[in-house]
Amino acid sequence: MKTTMSEFEDPRKARALRAMMGLVNRQLRVIPFVAGKLWTVESSMSGKPREYTVAHGVVPGFTWACTCPDWQKRHEDCKHILAVRLLVEQQV
């Protein structure tokens, strides 16, 4: 049986790690918009800088939401949400 690294990789953990790296490398910038509810996340991870809005408890049915294509497609915490959560949870 051949094993590869990806078999050990939990996609959620991989995404959290990417979010953390983004923050450390300053490729992700989190700007509070409405305290505890809305954040603007600037991402320059894939070349062109883009801005997304992360919402907490704003979109019905979802605790966390984001305006990026990744979240729109899967409705799972994307790296922007994870970046916000990392910052928010650090501050609590």
Ligand SMILES: [Zn+2]
């Ligand atoms: Zn996102």
